[in-house]
Amino acid sequence: MSQNAPSKIINGIAIDDTFAEAFGMSGTGIIITADTMKWAKIAAVTATGFGTSVIGCGAECGIDRELSPDETPDGRPGVRVLMFGFSPDALVPQIKNRIGQCVLTSPGSACFAGLDAQMKIGLGKAPRFFGDGFQTAKKLGDSRYWRVPVMDGEFVIEETTGVTTDAVGGGNMLIVGKDRTGLLETTEAAVAAIAKIDDVITPFPGGIVRSGSKVGAKYAGMFASTNDAFCPTLRGAVNSELGSDALAVLEIVIDGLTSKAVADAMRVGLKAVTDIGAGKGVTRITAGNYGGKLGQHHYHLRDLI
Amino acid sequence: MGGLSFRLKAAPGERLDIRALTPGRLRGLANAEISALVIGGSKRHLTVGDVFEVAGDAGDTVTIQPGVATLDFAAAEMDSGTLIIDGNAGAYAGRKMRGGNLEVRGNAGNYLASGMAGGLIHIGGSAGDNLGGILAGDRFGMIGGTVVISGSIGARAGDKMRRGTVIVKGKTGEGAGTRMIGGTIWAEGGFGPAPGYMMRRGTLIGSTVERLLPTFVDCGRHDLLIVRILSRHLKATLGDLAPKPMPLFVQRIAGDMATIGKGEILLPAD
Numbered sequence: 001m002s003q004n005a006p007s008k009i010i011n012g013i014a015i016d017d018t019f020a021e022a023f024g025m026s027g028t029g030i031i032i033t034a035d036t037m038k039w040a041k042i043a044a045v046t047a048t049g050f051g052t053s054v055i056g057c058g059a060e061c062g063i064d065r066e067l068s069p070d071e072t073p074d075g076r077p078g079v080r081v082l083m084f085g086f087s088p089d090a091l092v093p094q095i096k097n098r099i100g101q102c103v104l105t106s107p108g109s110a111c112f113a114g115l116d117a118q119m120k121i122g123l124g125k126a127p128r129f130f131g132d133g134f135q136t137a138k139k140l141g142d143s144r145y146w147r148v149p150v151m152d153g154e155f156v157i158e159e160t161t162g163v164t165t166d167a168v169g170g171g172n173m174l175i176v177g178k179d180r181t182g183l184l185e186t187t188e189a190a191v192a193a194i195a196k197i198d199d200v201i202t203p204f205p206g207g208i209v210r211s212g213s214k215v216g217a218k219y220a221g222m223f224a225s226t227n228d229a230f231c232p233t234l235r236g237a238v239n240s241e242l243g244s245d246a247l248a249v250l251e252i253v254i255d256g257l258t259s260k261a262v263a264d265a266m267r268v269g270l271k272a273v274t275d276i277g278a279g280k281g282v283t284r285i286t287a288g289n290y291g292g293k294l295g296q297h298h299y300h301l302r303d304l305i
Numbered sequence: 306m307g308g309l310s311f312r313l314k315a316a317p318g319e320r321l322d323i324r325a326l327t328p329g330r331l332r333g334l335a336n337a338e339i340s341a342l343v344i345g346g347s348k349r350h351l352t353v354g355d356v357f358e359v360a361g362d363a364g365d366t367v368t369i370q371p372g373v374a375t376l377d378f379a380a381a382e383m384d385s386g387t388l389i390i391d392g393n394a395g396a397y398a399g400r401k402m403r404g405g406n407l408e409v410r411g412n413a414g415n416y417l418a419s420g421m422a423g424g425l426i427h428i429g430g431s432a433g434d435n436l437g438g439i440l441a442g443d444r445f446g447m448i449g450g451t452v453v454i455s456g457s458i459g460a461r462a463g464d465k466m467r468r469g470t471v472i473v474k475g476k477t478g479e480g481a482g483t484r485m486i487g488g489t490i491w492a493e494g495g496f497g498p499a500p501g502y503m504m505r506r507g508t509l510i511g512s513t514v515e516r517l518l519p520t521f522v523d524c525g526r527h528d529l530l531i532v533r534i535l536s537r538h539l540k541a542t543l544g545d546l547a548p549k550p551m552p553l554f555v556q557r558i559a560g561d562m563a564t565i566g567k568g569e570i571l572l573p574a575d
Contacts, residue, residue, distance in 0.1 A: 140538040156530045
């Protein structure tokens with residue numbers, strides 16, 4: 001991962017000979033619908049808020065894609081959100097709290113399984129008790145739907161959704177630039193390209209991380225701290241990874257339900273950066289890893305270009 | 306595919322129990338063994354060979370023709386494959402059926418789908434009393450699966466029904482949904498008198514009700530999402546057999562308040 005590693009140049013942008021190191025996670029999908037796409041997205045954005053990193057948020061959450069009425073169980077516009085955690089058990093309280101506080105409360109919302117998998121996890125199992133005994137269930141095929149009376153009618157929520165333990169968290173790329181505005185625009189374009197890939201999310205704000213971290217800290221009790229090697233203002237003071245022309249670094253973190261989805265997302269993200277980045281001051285793409293000793297999944301940048 | 310066909314030689318002089326004539330039960334039997342199966346209930350011990358001409362090879366489909374109203378227990382406890390009765394079926398057709406398809410091109414008798422747990426039954430004509438109902442010794446009536454009746458049905462359909470879906474293109478008799486615990490009965494032609502007597506949970510959807518019980522209460526006009534979900538599910542699983550979707554707004558009538566009152570009758574709202 002050193003700046004001295006031989007680089008491959010694509011459209012004027014150096015691609016480091018390195019890899020992103022990612023971890024196995026548990027992931028689930030949830031479909032949120034509403035009377036309008038506006039309100040489906042409001043519920044989804046609220047439910048996936050404060051869901052950037054499992055370290056501090058309990059789960060990594062985001063919107064996978066919008067769904068047309070033909071794609072939802074109730075024929076209304078919807079959004080598919082993904083949630084990732086350390087284990088299926090770790091996702092249980094996250095689903096309970098996020099759906100209970102953010103989707104149940106949102107006008108006109110309903111909630112359905114968004115992942116077809118053999119292993120199931122509770123979706124409406126806990127929120128249904130809000131009905132205080134007035135809730136009723138309707139089983140159709142293999143799905144059980146709970147109807148919870150609320151002030152704008154009924155909140156309908158499927159009892160379970162699928163969960164997979166083959167999910168991957170922590171696919172990443174670090175984009176280095178000499179112009180902060182151009183770097184942000186380029187990274188936004190990469191996030192937009194990744195958003196078109198199914199089964200992945202970029203859980204950080206707008207899909208972008210400006211505070212990449214390293215493992216541990218000088219302070220007791222901190223699991224992670226600033227990645228000083230990639231902080232441009234420390235370039236002369238630490239064993240920096242940055243060249244003299246680097247003004248800023250932005251990172252995209254990718255979680256996916258499968259390793260292939262993460263690889264596909266990284267591929268289109270890299271392409272987006274190399275397509276437009278040079279003209280916007282992007283000079284280099286690298287990736288975060290721990291020497292390959294911690295994560296089960298390695299995504300070599302040059303294999304994806 | 307392939308399959309066996311059973312052609313009735315003459316109208317049997319007694320009621321027959323044909324529960325053995327399903328693809329699963331006949332699989333692995335030689336034609337001679339099939340012909341020797343006892344299906345009569347009298348001291349005559351009538352066998353398949355006495356009553357039917359058997360043709361074809363064992364497969365996923367069994368066809369009985371012509372069907373008559375003395376053929377009882379058709380597809381009882383069937384778990385896979387398709388049983389076609391080209392004509393009428395007797396009582397207890399689909400009794401405790403767990404999977405597969407039963408197609409009756411004529412009418413079916415009483416206790417159709419009693420204790421049914423899974424699969425699909427389509428009756429081309431009408432059906433008798435106690436559809437999806439309970440028999441002595443059972444804990445529940447129908448507990449799963451789907452029944453579609455192209456005609457009308459008799460009294461007390463869904464007695465102690467717990468899960469599953471019944472679609473009636475015509476009308477139900479008196480007391481549909483009696484003692485119902487869950488599931489759905491959708492009567493496109495409407496309900497006869499007193500539907501939902503002592504029902505605890507479950508949904509009765511229809512165009513009209515001949516006479517409501519006084520222990521049902523009007524909860525008003527609503528656009529219920531679950532009705533849309535149900536319609537889409539039925540269209541996806543049944544295709545042309547699915548009922549026409551209800552209008553956006555339905556009148557929700559809850560009951561039976563003589564019990565826990567968590568059941569409902571849904572009618573088109575003005």
